[in-house]
Amino acid sequence: MAIHPARRIWTTLEPLHDVVYFGSGVKEAGTAVGLRGYWxxxxxxxxxxxxxxxxxxxxxxxxxxHRSMVTRALPDAWARATPEACLTARSAIATELLRGAGAGAAECARAVELLAPVQRAADPTGRPLFAANAALPLPADPVAALWQLATALREHRGDGHVAALVGAGVTGRQALVLQAAAGKTPVSVIRPARGVSEREWADAVDELRAAGLVSGEPDGPTLTGSGAALLQRVEQVTDEAAWNGALAALPSDAATELTTSLAPLVEAVQREIVPAVSPVGLRRE
Structure with a gap:
């Protein structure tokens, strides 16, 4: 089956964005502006x-x-650091990490040239994380600008993915179970990374089992045929929403140029920074 162009672009942009989650020095960048710890x-x-x-x-x-995981971080974080300080710090560390992985000014500037019009033309309807990121001024540094564009368009897709899950009647916690059942991320990784207890995870598995979407035990659920079909529909809706809502503004030859020119940087980021197994669930091709 041919890979949807929106998915191909996502597999290029997602690893670039993800350096701010997995790169060395990210926690230190946060603590330097007053934040407490990684989360x-x-x-x-x-x-x-x-x-x-x-x-x-x-x-x-x-x-x-999990609610408790978020409430441990917010709103306390804003008593320690302003959003503006966090924006400056995250851009600086992401840029440093990308440059350390080999990001060059020329290829980044060309990618920015291709992606900036896509961001401007993208539909923000129902996409709060995208809209907020897209409203930020684009940095003059091409490496920093590429990271910000990758982030905004990644969040555009993510907002659409959440909408697709809601439309399919899938809760956030159930989505985590489906991701594990699909083999994208092990239970041992995704459950603690989202703050879900063993009991809560088992309850979500029970819900999906009763709906005929998964089988097996909580520590190793697998998709049923119905579960696989549902997940495929969600991914198709996500791809189409990302494409029609933004990425279709990128001509096909430009999309190919973008993914090809950034491939060496993406490979370096995946090799040096982003772990092969992570809660993001992006499979390496």
Whole structure:
């Protein structure tokens, strides 16, 4: 089956964005502006474009995180660091990490030239994380600008994915189970990374088992035929929404140029920074 062009572009942009989650020095960048530890840095850095929002907005937009995990970070983070300080810090560390992985000014500037019009033309309807990131001024540094564009368009897809899950009647926690059941991320990785207890995870598995979507035990669920079909529909809706809502503005030859020219940087990031197994669930091709 041919890979949807929106998915191909996502597999290029997602690893570039992900350096701010997995790169060396990210936690230190957060603590340097006053934040406390890795997870407070994660929530504050990612939520910063929205302003000093509380747990409710993050739970709704990030999807899948346990409430207690978010409330340990917010709103306390905003008493320690302003959203503006977090935006500056996350851009600086992401740029440093990409440059360390070999990002060059010329290829990044060309990618920015291709992606900036896509961001401007993208439909923000129902996409709060995208809209907030897209409203930020684009940095003059081409490496920093590429990271910001990759981030905005990644969040555009993510907002659409959450909408597709909601439309399919899947909760955030159930989506985590389906991801594990599909073999994208092991239970041992995704469950603690989202703050879900063993009991809560087992309850979600029971819900999906009763619906005929998964089989097996909580520590190793597998998709049924119906579950695989549902997940495929969700991914198709996500791809189409990402394409029709934004990426279709990129001509096919430009899309090929983008993915080809950035391939060496993406490979370096995946080799040096982003782990092969992570909660993101992006399979390496």
């Amino acid at each position: 407070q840095t994660y929530f504050a850095f990612r939520a910063a474009p929205l302003g000093a929002v509380g747990p409710a907005a993050v739970l709704a937009t990030f999807a899948g995180f």
